[in-house]
Amino acid sequence: MSTATNTARRPRDTGRPTLPARLRRAVLTVHVISSVGLLGEVWVLVVLTTVAARDGDTEFARTAYRLLSVLVFAGGIPLSLTALATGLVLALGTRWGLLRYVWVFAKLVALVGVIAIGAALFAPEELAVADGLTASRQWGQTAAVTAQAVLLVTATVLSVHKPRWRLLPRHRDRPSGSRQGGATTRSTEP
Numbered sequence: 278m279s280t281a282t283n284t285a286r287r288p289r290d291t292g293r294p295t296l297p298a299r300l301r302r303a304v305l306t307v308h309v310i311s312s313v314g315l316l317g318e319v320w321v322l323v324v325l326t327t328v329a330a331r332d333g334d335t336e337f338a339r340t341a342y343r344l345l346s347v348l349v350f351a352g353g354i355p356l357s358l359t360a361l362a363t364g365l366v367l368a369l370g371t372r373w374g375l376l377r378y379v380w381v382f383a384k385l386v387a388l389v390g391v392i393a394i395g396a397a398l399f400a401p402e403e404l405a406v407a408d409g410l411t412a413s414r415q416w417g418q419t420a421a422v423t424a425q426a427v428l429l430v431t432a433t434v435l436s437v438h439k440p441r442w443r444l445l446p447r448h449r450d451r452p453s454g455s456r457q458g459g460a461t462t463r464s465t466e467p
């Protein structure tokens with residue numbers, strides 16, 4: 278049996294099957310591209326909403342909000358849904374689990390927060406055609422996307438550092454004394 282096959286069938290210390298190594302790498306690649314791409318897109322929203330609110334030129338602001346609306350539909354929505362779907366597959370398909378570690382669950386909460394803020398508070402298409410384009414309304418949009426950026430930066434930091442704080446106590450999700458590890462994942466998996 279090849280090494281790749283061995284690592285694909287890692288010890289099942291939770292009793293659940295885990296993703297084969299190649300599939301896990303492929304999903305992880307899509308996850309990193311979509312989630313960090315989402316952070317880049319949100320940063321563009323922060324910059325453009327700030328410029329639109331500061332500029333004082335209503336026509337310029339309306340054009341910016343029209344552009345932002347396109348960015349949200351072509352970038353933000355598909356990227357956030359892809360990051361969510363791949364994140365769930367990685368959490369449930371590896372020994373990280375969804376509820377075992379604080380960092381995984383916190384990222385789920387962060388991404389749901391980003392999506393909720395976008396759905397409830399960010400409405401560039403409305404501002405593009407609004408009669409009264411007040412400063413407070415415009416700065417409100419900047420505040421909403423800045424909150425999204427903070428959540429995504431936090432999620433990225435958590436992903437890189439993976440603090441070992443547990444959400445579930447060890448005995449709840451794994452037989453006591455079971456060994457961990459897998460040749461390709463020992464340094465990054467719990």
Ligand code: HEM
Nearest residue numbers: 309312313364365367368371373384385387388432433436
């Ligand atoms: C909020 C936006 C998110 C960002 C910016 C983000 C970013 C990342 C990054 C950069 C990695 C690679 C870390 C590494 O390999 O060292 C990663 C891995 C991971 N992410 Fe996310 N993520 C996000 C959302 C989520 C969500 C919502 C979940 C779960 C529901 C999740 C679960 C995971 C898991 C389990 C891994 C480890 C995969 C593995 O090692 O096989 N992520 N994430």
